[in-house]
Amino acid sequence: MATPLVFAHRGASYDLPEHTLAAYLRAIKEGADGLECDVRLSRDGHLVCVHDRRLDRTSNGRGLVSARTLAELDELDYGSWHPGCVPADGDEVLDDSHTRLLTLERLLEAVLAAGRPVRLLVETKHPSRYGGDVERRLVALLRRYGLVEPRPDDPVRVTVMSFSPLAVRRIGALAPALPTVLLLEVLPRWLRLGRLPFGAGIAGPGVGLVRARPTLVPALRAAGNQVYVWTVNEPDDLDLVLAAGVDGVITDRPAQTLARLRR
Numbered sequence: 001m002a003t004p005l006v007f008a009h010r011g012a013s014y015d016l017p018e019h020t021l022a023a024y025l026r027a028i029k030e031g032a033d034g035l036e037c038d039v040r041l042s043r044d045g046h047l048v049c050v051h052d053r054r055l056d057r058t059s060n061g062r063g064l065v066s067a068r069t070l071a072e073l074d075e076l077d078y079g080s081w082h083p084g085c086v087p088a089d090g091d092e093v094l095d096d097s098h099t100r101l102l103t104l105e106r107l108l109e110a111v112l113a114a115g116r117p118v119r120l121l122v123e124t125k126h127p128s129r130y131g132g133d134v135e136r137r138l139v140a141l142l143r144r145y146g147l148v149e150p151r152p153d154d155p156v157r158v159t160v161m162s163f164s165p166l167a168v169r170r171i172g173a174l175a176p177a178l179p180t181v182l183l184l185e186v187l188p189r190w191l192r193l194g195r196l197p198f199g200a201g202i203a204g205p206g207v208g209l210v211r212a213r214p215t216l217v218p219a220l221r222a223a224g225n226q227v228y229v230w231t232v233n234e235p236d237d238l239d240l241v242l243a244a245g246v247d248g249v250i251t252d253r254p255a256q257t258l259a260r261l262r263r
């Protein structure tokens, strides 16, 4: 069975503050095949890489991300809360890549400068709140970078993910050649374990769901879907998903995962 792709979840986010440029550059340096990031909209319509609706957990700001403009979000510190945001001997010198807001555009520029092909899994948050705007703006940005019709030799190959079937359907309508992942925390009643709906070629179950439903991965794969599992940080979980034969592993700890895969 082929070795799965390894994706760094919010960057190398166990070691460095999630969704910072430093966390993504670390994951690239460690050899991750790809990067995962969450995107949501600032008040003035910019795609920013922040997981939570609120700023409180991962920055020194308070309140909703969507209530602030890009300029306002850019004034905050997104790294100092994290224990990894302290210089250690032999580590890179801390600079604003450890603390500055990351926009999707800044991340794309960094990946394009990486000097090797990198896959990018972009998860759209809150499709219902934004009424389709997040998907429209995402596709417009990717189109500007020539990334809506991925080719194998592209320096960045983007896949869009969502827990929302509506968001997956919107991406399919806006950019039919972009691969999509339907994320699954539980198995919805309406889901049949054949081909996924709305053109999603990849299923994204959580590792808890894979553990609870041992036949899930083989059934999804037998029906022609690929399977990327999140968030696989523990050795037991990695053993489980490798035995299940998944196509991609999404982890906060890419170096540890790659070492266990002996790559």
Ligand code: G3P
Residues within 6 Å of the ligand: 009, 036, 038, 051, 123, 183, 204, 230, 231, 250
């Ligand atoms: O990679 C999928 C995973 O990121 C989904 O959950 O909450 O970490 O965005 P969450």
Ligand code: CA
Residues within 6 Å of the ligand: 036, 037, 038, 123
């Ligand atoms: Ca995510």
